[in-house]
Amino acid sequence: MFLTRLVYASKKSPKFCSSDIDDILETARKHNGSLGITGLLCFNRQYFLQALEGPRSAINSTYYRITQDKRHSDMLILSYEEIRERNYGSWNMGYVPESSLTAPQTLKYSIGSEFDPFSMSSKSACMLLNDLSKTVPII
Numbered sequence: 001m002f003l004t005r006l007v008y009a010s011k012k013s014p015k016f017c018s019s020d021i022d023d024i025l026e027t028a029r030k031h032n033g034s035l036g037i038t039g040l041l042c043f044n045r046q047y048f049l050q051a052l053e054g055p056r057s058a059i060n061s062t063y064y065r066i067t068q069d070k071r072h073s074d075m076l077i078l079s080y081e082e083i084r085e086r087n088y089g090s091w092n093m094g095y096v097p098e099s100s101l102t103a104p105q106t107l108k109y110s111i112g113s114e115f116d117p118f119s120m121s122s123k124s125a126c127m128l129l130n131d132l133s134k135t136v137p138i139i
């Protein structure tokens with residue numbers, strides 16, 4: 001079973017309320033742990049940026065499940081590739097909150113200082129995730 005990484009962006013929907021993030025992380029960690037999935041989730045109260053890595057079929061079925069979730073919308077796949085190694089192997093779903101998505105971090109990979117993965121190239125979004133995993137405390 002090939003190791004695969006999928007990175008996508010999405011937008012918070014009107015159905016989302018602030019306490020949902022805890023529920024999302026709890027459910028994600030429970031499912032991901034049993035499926036061999038690791039990853040990182042960034043959220044700034046407007047946009048999500050998530051990397052999922054693990055067995056290819058588990059990534060595909062998990063992504064499909066996430067697409068059915070009414071708490072976000074406009075899902076956009078930024079990257080889908082078979083990989084040789086994990087970048088986020090320490091976390092079943094690590095969380096990067098808004099406080100860690102600082103202007104200098106964002107400005108390094110985007111045209112502006114506001115975190116908006118829809119205005120970033122796929123490559124830059126993936127590089128930002130990788131950078132964050134090494135430089136900010138992951139919750």
Ligand SMILES: Cc1cc2nc3c(=O)[nH]c(=O)nc-3n(C[C@H](O)[C@H](O)[C@H](O)COP(=O)(O)O)c2cc1C
Nearest residue numbers: 024027028031032048050062065066069071072093
């Ligand atoms: C932005 C976002 C990220 C999510 N990430 C994951 C994830 O990594 N793994 C997962 O199983 N569910 C994730 N979910 C939750 C799923 O969409 C879905 O609600 C959940 O898997 C359903 O689990 P249940 O059938 O046990 O209730 C995410 C939801 C959102 C909105």
